[in-house]
Amino acid sequence: MNRFIGFLAFILILSFPLNQIFCQTDSDTLFTLEKVVSSALKDNPDLKASYQLWQASRNRISQALAPSKPQLGVRYEGLPLGSFNLSKYELRTFLFSQELMFPSRYFSMRKMSVSESDIASSFYQDKKLEIIQKAKSAYLDLFLNLKSIEIIQENLNLLEHFLKVTQIKYSTGEAPQSDILKAQVELAKMNNELVTMRAMLEVSKGRLNILMNRLPSILLSIQTDIIIPDFTWVLSDLQDKALYSNPLLTASKSMVDVQKSSFSLAKQGYLPDFMFEYMRMKTKEGMRDWGLEFRTSIPLWFLLKEKNEVNEKKANLLSAESDYQKMKNEISFEVQMAYVNTQASYRLMKLYQESFLAQAEEALKVAEANYTANLTDFLTLLDAQRTLRETRLDYYKAIVDYLQNLASLERAVGANL
Template sequence: MVTMRQALSLGVACLSLALGSVSYGQEAPLGASLEGLLKSAKDNNPEFASMRFDAAAATERVVSASALPDPKFRTEWRDITRMGEQSPTLLPGRVGSTRYLLMQDLPWAGKRDLKREVAESQADAARGRAAGSWSELAAKIKTTYAQLYYLDQSELLAREILDLMIRLEQVAQVRYAGGLTAQQDVIRAQLEQTAMRNELITIETERRQLRARLNALVGRPSNEPLATPVQLRPLPTPESVSFAALEPRARSSSPLLKTEISQIRTAEKNRELTYKNRYPDFSVGVSPIQYGSAVREWELMVEINIPLQQHARRAQERESEAMLASAQSRQEGVTNQVLADLYEGVAGLEAARSSLKLTTESMLPQAELTYRSALAGYEAGKVDFATLLDAQKQIRQAKLNQVKAGVSAQMRLADIERIVGDDL
């Protein structure tokens, strides 16, 4: 028999299990975390999907590039009137003879391997372009997410200041009623409230625009709802994002550089293939000949094309050399630009990190101390209302600078990850 205590324990366990399964099955709403947005974009963004399909198509071309051409079959009906003894016919047993020819084209040795290598390099380049497309898309999502976070924090701060202005207006009204201050203080507080409400309208407009942009990047309709960003990503250590640490990684992993290297390999293999065209291709075949109802003769054939148009071939060879030189020069230019962008991004991240530290550890505490002192002085009648407003604006600007520096660091980090081609 089940006691009351056992029944209660069983009920609590079942309720805990049910609540646990519900919470486990729930996922964070889209927009709350950066990871969810990136995952959704990888699955749904049509531009990135197009690049992935292009890469898949280029990969499939590798197999066909080195395949032999399809064989050819030919049938010849000879003497279809039997020297004028019968009406024309195509029946093999009633014509003078029927010749069957099966032919296969064979390229010069090494050409098939070079064609396969060209296709493989082109597939690598297509995969590099797809990776570069994802890096660009991810950087845009990270940047837009950080900008949305900045707007949300700006709204919270604006509402905080609005509430503060309402309280200061009440203090000013009390002091004005007691003849301790002028009516101008009350009006100034009301004007500040109006400015804050107008700023909230501007923030909401910018937020709607950013949400529409973020929905488009993720691959959703622009009017779909998005959750409020919860928090920014933690910044990596300064040592891990130094230029010395990231330069080798950028040279080996940058999608732009990997694409250019694949283009160079393609140009090299195309040049080798062009020089191989100096040598002829072949066709071989076997041909049984039917007389009446029996095959009585067999023939073998070899066909060779003569590479006679040397001027055209020399022009093609010079073209392949120029294409290779162009790819090499382009790769050198892209390398210089990638490293320059990386250096700029690292410098910007270091500056944003320093600004964030300075604002958090120095400017914000000083502004808070100044504001508390000004508020106490205003309530005691020792400081005018303009001084109090200036102190309030200083603390608000310090908080905005703190958020702005954090967002700037996130945007610099996103740009560095775009260049490197991977998360840090």
């Protein structure tokens, strides 16, 4: 009886899909652009690594205020020569010592650690912007592949319709057999193009899955209705915004702060360091005593060390300030280039939207009507069909170019637009 129940349970387990038994995936979820970006920001391993580096830098801040480890010791004096019996000492001393830098140096070191942590934070923010840009770009590439397949499939249906019309015209003697052959060749080309585009589709899905920290082969469906914002931004406003939003520029400014703290520390090298030592002593006869020692360093060799260190740190500070100014100019130029590219791609997209598409559709209607009425040849009809197909493909390419350029502009500015 137990064997029968066990066998029945085994059969029931096998009747369930394996993916429901072992794991639950969101492979059947329809991903919007916002969901893709959110998933990438949550799960991307590169971003997680950058975040941990930032957290590591934050944990170094409090360490800067900590002095060096204190020292404990014991000293035996007056032991008989050749004897290792410590109980025969003349004087035993317990020692506790602590070395301290000049107090202001601790605060300067903490300030430098804060600035270094700010740099790590800026790099993390830049990595977020990079992941957002890559996620949007990969999503749009997949969107373009899907639209290309859709257009090719529609054109295959259209060519099959043309082939039927041509066959009817051939049967009535109104069209030569070569028109049928041309239609069949065009159909074969379109089918080959469809196979190629479907292969590219899988590559695009894999790239997007990897950005979301998923296996490349996991099924992925995306929403093909996307929002296309109007281009209404002003270049000078974006350049001004980038001066306080771009994380790489913020990191460069924090590097100036690091070098300022380093320069300040170098100047404080002329200040003394201290060492305190407390001693408890006991003689062989049992007499007890205590002592206190205080030592300080003096910058005796300042002409060789401290002076040159100050000059070194000052040069590093001036270099960091120059790098910051250079970075400001580069960011401003990067925003300008991204702005120009985005504006140009937007204008091209609007031309396709408002003019080119309608003209290509009208040209195909006229060519089909003329071919049916024997007013034009089949090649003219094929040319009109190709023109419409290429125009529709170029229209979606213009949309993708505009949105990808907009993503690049957002990264250059350092903020969502």
